[in-house]
Amino acid sequence: MRLTGRTALVTGSTSNIGRAIALAFGAEGAHVLVSGRDEERGDAVVAEIRAAGGKADFVAADLGSAQGARALATEATSVLGHVDILVNNAGLIDPARTEQVREEAFDAVFAVNVKAPVFLVAALAPAMAERGGGVIVNLGSWIARLGVPSGIAYSASKGAVETMTRTWAAEYGPRGVRVNAISPGVVHELGEDHPAAGMMAGTPAGTPGDPEAIARAAVYLASDDAAFVHGITLDVDGGRQHVAVLAGQN
Template structure:
């Protein structure tokens, strides 16, 4: 499959402000570049300042507009600060996340709480801070990052899968809650994607169990998010779109 290059990407988000969480790495970084190529001004969020600066430079080199907003999303105070710094946001991509894979008895209460605070509570508090402003302005788009782990049974992924199932559940509830105010809310559910979140050997091995027999590149997830954020997806809300090489179809 070929993904349209930035040069060929339609500038259908010109004038929009997009906040992409976890945009210093992997999928989020590809999403930030994609939305910038579509014309949005991108607020690149992450924790790592060096990689944040690199992401901004990459976007600016291709003629895009971006600025870096650091925050640790495990900290509710930092999330409140991020909401304030971001100001009026038209597109929110709740992408930041972390993983923990292992046997259920191996994850203690602190680890469980850390996983849920970074993956679930952060997206909840950020959306609570940003969606009402979208509603007051009469339009907005939210995209959440789910996973095949939300609906497939992975022996080592009980807690991680539950965090992603929560995001897909938020998607349906927020579509109902904010839809009447003009806000569309959808999720993407990627299969294995080659990013630093897990060793490439593991992504490659899981990729072999998809119909397409390979993991995705981050740009292939970003392309779908770019579409969901665009006016072309104007009749889509409350949906979770599988971008998994056919993993869940088998």
Template sequence: MTADFTGRTALVTGSTSGIGREVARQLATRGAHVLVSGRDAERGAATVEAIRSSGGKADFIQADLADPASVQQLAVRAIELGGQVDILVNNAGLFPFAPTAEVPQQEFDEVYAVNVRAPFFLVQALAPAMAERGNGAIVNVTTMVATFGLAGAAVYGSSKAALQLLTKTWAAEFGAAGVRVNAVSPGPTRTEGTASMGSSLDGLATTTPLNRVGKPEEVAAGIVFLASDTAAQIHGVVLPVDGGRLAV
């Protein structure tokens, strides 16, 4: 059964490239009005144009998730453009890798601002209205390294581990009101953002049973599933889309 999002508005953060862009495309293909969000207006305009040229409905909202005021304005603009937000996909994230001893405080603060604080306050701004309507879906994008220790991933992994716990907490808070909150945990995935990882990305992939790097569309399919009515009975889960890494 193909998910149908006709008449629904979806806000997808970090959707001008990579996994987020593919999520926006798949949601729009299935009828959603997609609000594309990111820092780069040029890439945002290109993403919106690609969706519209394929018959979908999309608008772009520029936002810097490291800035609390920009996060609040993003929620306001999303409601203005969409009328309401039915689906929130917290996809945007920073993923630096460095030994703990070499992490600057500013980098630590920025990662937690984007990966934890921004999703928290977007949910605070948008989930209560979903609860009042008795319907809504929130999908957070985490990572497989939120679940096991990987040298160099202390800041990134711990920030996403926090988001995984928030996923379960929000499911407990909002589930009875009809708002489903779940997460997808990707493994190594080839995107513009991971291009700088070079061969280390392929090295991570060799630790998975699938033994290859994932594709954005494969991760996006899991996110779209969790946002859909097909997943109506699924609350508070973290779905691994990681080539089986967490299964071994």
């Protein structure tokens, strides 16, 4: 129960990694605010947390604008009383290559992946500092540092997330707010037969990870176990970033 007595806002927490983080935070004692665009799925996550003995509520959110981010921060503060932990998980993917990318799609990716976290942090981090501390966990991606020939907008946005993580650690760390990021590898609920599974070939893990692996890392970074950890990007990626496994070496 490493998060007992704390409140947590997890954006994009109605499915996949966000859902796993919300469930893990609830199991560790936090009062979790589940947020996303799909109320039915959000209510299902809340029900699951409550059924396990945890505390949770749902707030619908559209993070396509600064206004939407500010509105979510206001609603989260109203529902929870205050926010101790912010997880910037909500993300939008556009797989287009550079020559095919459309301006409206590019802008939409950056609105959700970059602009929304900026305005959520601007709205919530100062209040965390005034209360004596808090935690921000951002979700990056391995694709920010290992180039692939697709998804230019997404990879650029996740590179921005890693940079913002370090900037916010410098801004808010001295005021008691710890800021770190997680860089997941290929993680998908659909498992090994999903087309993305091949992107984990040549890694020690060899297959996609499960959302719970990322959730466990998020619990660590949000808890006092990581009290001396500031400004890092924690790779939870099955070795995708740092290790090459040669065919037939085993």
